[in-house]
Amino acid sequence: MSEILLQIDGREVKAREGMTILEAAHNVGISIPALCCHEKLEPYGACRMCTVEAEISGWTKLVAACLYPVEQNLVVRTRSEKVDKTRKMILELLLAHAPDSVKLQDLAKEYGADKDRFEKEASFCIHCGLCVRYCAEVKKKNALGFVDRGTRREISFIPEIAARECWNCKECFPLCPTSALQASFVLTEALISPSSSCEPESEEQATINTK
């Protein structure tokens, strides 16, 4: 692997071919925020918080640091007015779904994001996909996935797999930056094993009792 020299925030940075801007930056202690990134997982490029400015053949454009491969003489700016504005807006958009997320709140402070800018729509999930991808890539179980698309997209456990695999694992729980995952799991748990969670009456009994 050949060595690549690039510039990040004015600093000369050495990186190996095939590395992303994010990896190269983190290696030298330059921090770039990222919500959907995890060392054990393939880069995903969904949260776009790692957006940075890159100067490519004379053009400046915004790229996702977690995906963009380092190039010789690439000039990267991890903070600029434009970058900060983008991150602020993304945070405000995500805070409408998960206003109580500590991780989002911390970043909101840093970027001056207003958590009340957009009307609350508490889905809790910010679609970072850490749980889905961890289960698929690391555990190779695919016990949960994304369902639907667009603004209706959500995570969902697949009850048949979850009933078999999740009880003793739950390794995805601490990855979740909000409380969506736990909420989704509790729901699935209630569906697959009604007696273990809150012991509701069976449907049949409920019908009889109301008569």
Add this chain to the structure above:
Amino acid sequence: MARISSPAELEELRKAILSKRDPNKRCITLCSGSACHASSSEEVAVSIEEEIKKQGLSGEVDFRKTGCHGFCERGPIIVIHPEEICYLQIEPKDVPEIVSQTIKENKVIERLLYTDPSTNEKIIHESEIPFYKNQQRLVFGSNGNVDPKSIDDYLALGGYSALAKALSRMTCEQVLDEVKKSKLRGRGGGGFPAGRKWEESRNAPGEIKYVIVNADEGDPGAYMDRSLLEGNPHSILEGLTIGAYAVGSHEGYIYVRQEYPLAVENVTIAIRKAVEYGFLGKNILGSGFDFNIKVHQGAGAFVCGESSALMTALEGRAGEPRPKYIHTAVKGLWDRPSVLNNVETWANVPLIINKGADWFTQIGTERSKGTKIFSLVGKINHTGLVEVPMGMPLKDIIYKIGGGIPGGRRFKAVQTGGPSGGCIPEELLDLEVGFDELTKAGSMMGSGGMIVMDEDTCMVDVSRYFLDFLTDESCGKCAPCREGIRQMLKILTNITKGKGKEGDIELLDELSEVARDASLCALGKSAPNPFLSTLRYFRDEYEAHIREKRCPAFSCKELIAYYIDPDKCKACMMCLRECPSEAIEGGKNQIHVIDQDKCTKCGTCFEVCPPRFGAAKKISGEPVPSPIPVEARIIVRKSKEK
């Protein structure tokens, strides 16, 4: 049949096919594309077949069910060859007369001809109808002449001669150079030069490479790729095979919407026939070049028209775009070099190889060469598919070919490029269509959708409509797109409902900027375009909605009201009878009054009020005048009293 093993054998076969065809023999062609199919062309076909038999003409007249002729608004269309007599809007009941009069007696049936609205003149020949006369149908023209299920029909028109030429007389590099020299740009969206894409793939390392047809056409109102694939599938197979040869690929895919059943059927038949004849498979035409094509049916996602999403879907996963910092031409399907072009782009390739890049570059503008097929829909007299040379002014497409706006309404804007495109206003009607010209005007070529809008169209609502489409069709993976357009749709919906507030435009602008700069794929990056282009040209409409709660087009229901002018109402009872929600009070000799609480704003009263009275009115941005007192509603008809 034995596979054709050389270009010479192909020419022999072509001669044999042509020798069996008498160019002077009568042939009835009937448009059987999807649009005509929907207007019962299948029933017309049955009656043509029956009538030919019944009138004892079996064997004397040919009948061919062809693909779309393009003039969909007047379908089903029949053209009788060799005279090229064109009959429009044919119903099964017209068929006996067509056979007995035109086929047997050589008489033209006047009432089935096209009437020129400006001169009232009847036009007999298809090519003289203004809709066709002003087109240059290089790619789409054969659609009306071949039965898409017959490979012989395609061969009779010179089909597969470009492939034979490429394989026998040109090297891969020469084919590539010819396409590069032709400056052919992709007809599917961004207009990327096809030759450069091919070259990038050709030069990319790797033994296995793919060529792919993007037939996931998904723009609302667009159906040119569908019609090409349905009507002339071999032209696409031929183009793809030539491309594969140039790139060094032996495996091709056609990614086609599952909602296009006729296209799937016809292209599948075409592939089977091409394999049988030796145009696909091993050692094509004895050249030593092997190539196979598979058809993959998409599951109906607009985002799968995006190259990386399409490839992900082809791999059998959910169609989500992936980053393209490395082009798909280098790292595409299964991480291998993959050339993806849309249907129309591939269909241009045989033409370029046959007639040469020099011929091709004579057509069009400096930076946009060749022709482009547009699907002309919306508030336009002649709805249909039109193929024009690049550089034709929008005005000519809309007025000369499209026949202008129906009902004497005024043109307002034309939306091009689908949900990623934008609206072009009246003052830019002289704009010459081309990739860069449209982009500069804030819209884009896209795949060629052209939706014409008249003065009754609210531009804020248009922008809301496209954002609504996109919130459904975004894959939902990245935050700026999913969340950005979710908020944009909310704000736009509020504006159209009269709940817009100061600062909304600025917020929409800010959301647009973030979606454009930070989204993962082209869908998100271009999602704000419908808003940005309408804001650019129709800012006053946004402001009227927000500040005055007024919809200048009288279109947004929450912002308009219907009102009957008591000075003009003649108590004719028309609106009162027709109102579906019984919201109109009144009676004989009693001025009618709309009960605003009951009114659903369907507009029926406005439509039925006789124009000579003109009493029903649409109002917006002003309060509804209070109803006149009951005692003042009596109309005393002096003339009757006498």
